[in-house]
Amino acid sequence: MHEHSIAHMDISSRNFVIASNVKHPELRLLLMDMEFAVRFPEGIEPTTDIWNEAFKPPEGKYGVNALAYDVYCTGKNIKAILNGYNIEVMCEGAPWPVMFLKLIERMIDPSPKRRPTAAEADAVMQSIDENQPLPHSGISTQTVIDFGCSIQHYPALACGTPLPIFSASSTNEPQW
Numbered sequence: 001m002h003e004h005s006i007a008h009m010d011i012s013s014r015n016f017v018i019a020s021n022v023k024h025p026e027l028r029l030l031l032m033d034m035e036f037a038v039r040f041p042e043g044i045e046p047t048t049d050i051w052n053e054a055f056k057p058p059e060g061k062y063g064v065n066a067l068a069y070d071v072y073c074t075g076k077n078i079k080a081i082l083n084g085y086n087i088e089v090m091c092e093g094a095p096w097p098v099m100f101l102k103l104i105e106r107m108i109d110p111s112p113k114r115r116p117t118a119a120e121a122d123a124v125m126q127s128i129d130e131n132q133p134l135p136h137s138g139i140s141t142q143t144v145i146d147f148g149c150s151i152q153h154y155p156a157l158a159c160g161t162p163l164p165i166f167s168a169s170s171t172n173e174p175q176w
Helices: 066-082 097-107 118-126
Strands: 016-021 024-031 144-146
Touching (some): 066 118, 097 118
């Protein structure tokens, strides 16, 4: 989305849905609800005021870089999902958790200028060996978070441990 100058502007746990396919050992955490997404003209600084109360950025609510705000909210959501999980123990022996945790800390840095862009965060995650099975799970690190248009991909949250985040609100909705 960001590479197309689109900011989601409403990244919160209520806008993620988990999709999985029994035939493939891959889980997808999809970002939905584009109601508040904003497309910024090319070459224009993507600044806006924040109305969303889910995650107030440390830089304030006015004149905020919308793309840095999306990165901040993504980091805060991942950190909230992992809250209560000891990822170092769950991923014992896996080389990537420290790198993953450092990335999350950079994503929620108080200074938007020190936060990685979505593309930089993606590059860090792509540098991790995607074929390594995760300890205690049997799920490979090919689990992804998909930020629309298959632009952003991140390895498994909490080492592929199933997390009870969402359920379908009606039986008419697709079963992931």
